[in-house]
Amino acid sequence: MIAAGCVPQGQPNLAGLEKVSIIGVQQIDRVVEVVEEALKGNVVRLMGQRTRPSLELPKIRRNPRVEIIPINMGCLNSCTYCKTKHARGKLSSYEPAALVERVKTVIADGICEIWLTSEDTGAYGRDLGTSIVELLWAILEVLPEHVMLRVGMTNPPYILEHLEGIAKILRHDRVFAYLHIPVQSGSDAVLESMKREYTCADFEHIVDFLTEHVPGVTVATDIIAAFPTETEEDFQQSMQLIEKYRFGIMNYTQFYPRPGTPAAKMKRTMTTREARRRTKTISELFQTFTPYDGMEGQQIRVWITEEMAKDQHHMIGHSKNYTQVLITNDPALYGGSVEVQITSTGRFSVFGTVVAGTERMSPFHPAILGLPKDPTLTQQKAAVLDIVDTHGNEEMLDPDTDEALFLDQNKENLAAYKHSSANEGTKTPFMSQSMRTTWNLSDCALLLTFVAVVIAFARNIIHLIT
Numbered sequence: 001m002i003a004a005g006c007v008p009q010g011q012p013n014l015a016g017l018e019k020v021s022i023i024g025v026q027q028i029d030r031v032v033e034v035v036e037e038a039l040k041g042n043v044v045r046l047m048g049q050r051t052r053p054s055l056e057l058p059k060i061r062r063n064p065r066v067e068i069i070p071i072n073m074g075c076l077n078s079c080t081y082c083k084t085k086h087a088r089g090k091l092s093s094y095e096p097a098a099l100v101e102r103v104k105t106v107i108a109d110g111i112c113e114i115w116l117t118s119e120d121t122g123a124y125g126r127d128l129g130t131s132i133v134e135l136l137w138a139i140l141e142v143l144p145e146h147v148m149l150r151v152g153m154t155n156p157p158y159i160l161e162h163l164e165g166i167a168k169i170l171r172h173d174r175v176f177a178y179l180h181i182p183v184q185s186g187s188d189a190v191l192e193s194m195k196r197e198y199t200c201a202d203f204e205h206i207v208d209f210l211t212e213h214v215p216g217v218t219v220a221t222d223i224i225a226a227f228p229t230e231t232e233e234d235f236q237q238s239m240q241l242i243e244k245y246r247f248g249i250m251n252y253t254q255f256y257p258r259p260g261t262p263a264a265k266m267k268r269t270m271t272t273r274e275a276r277r278r279t280k281t282i283s284e285l286f287q288t289f290t291p292y293d294g295m296e297g298q299q300i301r302v303w304i305t306e307e308m309a310k311d312q313h314h315m316i317g318h319s320k321n322y323t324q325v326l327i328t329n330d331p332a333l334y335g336g337s338v339e340v341q342i343t344s345t346g347r348f349s350v351f352g353t354v355v356a357g358t359e360r361m362s363p364f365h366p367a368i369l370g371l372p373k374d375p376t377l378t379q380q381k382a383a384v385l386d387i388v389d390t391h392g393n394e395e396m397l398d399p400d401t402d403e404a405l406f407l408d409q410n411k412e413n414l415a416a417y418k419h420s421s422a423n424e425g426t427k428t429p430f431m432s433q434s435m436r437t438t439w440n441l442s443d444c445a446l447l448l449t450f451v452a453v454v455i456a457f458a459r460n461i462i463h464l465i466t
C-alpha cells in the first residue's frame, strides 16, 4: 500500500500509516520508484521538500479533452483548519513562460479545455513579481479560438487587488465566466479564528463587483459549518450570506478537526448534535435554490468536453458561465461547441437541444494537429497519419467539410470520402492520395514538361515515318 496526498505528507506518523509507503506531494515524479519498492515488499517514504514537480510529467488524463495545469504550489495564508499548507508550504509559482509553453504543448495534444488550478490563484506570481492577470493574458495570446480556459479557486485577499483585471479576463470569449471563491463563513469573528485574512465585506465586494462587471458570472463558494468558535449568531450570519447570494454552486462541509492544526485544539462551543443541525440547515437552504429558473427557451453556446452523463443518454457541456448543459448524446459533437436551446431546467443542470448554427471543431484544425497556423497539405496529412498511428483510429471525420479521412490497410494511402446519410457505411472515396509521395507545384510542372516533351517527340517520330 502507498499513501499520497497532503495528510500523509503533513503527518507521516499518523496511526495506521506505520508500515505504509508514502509518496510526498513534491515527489510525485518518483512514483514509479515507490511502486517498484512497494512491490518488492519494501516500505519507502519520499517526502522531501523540493522544487515544484515538472509540468511535463507523463499523465493519463481522466478526460482526454481537458488539461489541468497547476500554476503554483502552496499559498501565502495560514488558515487554522488547513492541513494542505503543512504539506505544500509557501507559495511557489511556476514561471509564466513555462506555463505558456505547457499550454502550447497540451493544445497540440487536442485539448479543448484548460483548467488552471492552485491553492489560491489570486496569489499567483507574488513570489516572482508578476500576477495572475499578467499570466492569464500571456496564456490567452497563445490560446486558439476553440480552447476554453477555466480559472481556478481564489481566496478573497489577493484577488481584491486584481478585480478590474480579472473581470476583464472573465469577460473574454475564451474564458469561462466562472470563479470559485471560498468564503467559509459569514461571520467576521469566525473568519478571524480561521485566520482567513479578509472580512465578509471584502468577499461581498468581490462578488458584487464581478456580478456588475461580468455578465452572467457564476461565483461558486465553500462554507464550513460548525467551526469550533462559531456561535449561533455567527451561524445565522452565514445563513444570511448564503440567502443573500443564493449560490448555485456551493460546497458545504461540517468542520472536521485535522490533526496537528491549530483549529483541532480549539475548544468547541457546541455539541455534535448542534453541529449536525447547522450543517443540515445549510443543506436544506441550499436545496431550495433554483439558479436556472427562467432559462427555458434561451439559446446559448455550449462547449462539450464530456462524452456521457451518468444517465448514459446525454453528453455534458458547459456554457460561458459554466452552467452544466445536458444534450442528447452525439459523439460527433465531442470536443466542439454548439448553439443549444434550453428546453428544461433542473436543480444542478439544464437540458437543451442543438439548434442551427452548430459550429464543430474540426479534427483537422492546425492547433489540434499541432501544426503552424497555415500548414501545408503535406504537413496536415503527416500529422493525421501520426494521430492514426498513435491512437489506432482508422478514420477521422471533419464535420466542417462533411468529409472523412481514412487510411488504407497498409497505412500508405490517405483517402477522403463524403460522409452523408446516403453513403454512410459504404465510404465511397472521391479522393485518394499517397501519404508517402509528396507532390508540390514544382513536381507537377516538371511532370507536365516531361509529358509535353514526350508528346512532341512522338509527334516528330510519327511525322518522320509518314
Ligand code: SF4
Residues within 6 Å of the ligand: 074, 075, 076, 077, 078, 079, 082, 083, 084, 085, 119, 120, 155
Ligand atoms: S489558503 Fe488557507 S486553506 Fe487554502 S491552502 Fe492556504 S492555508 Fe490552506
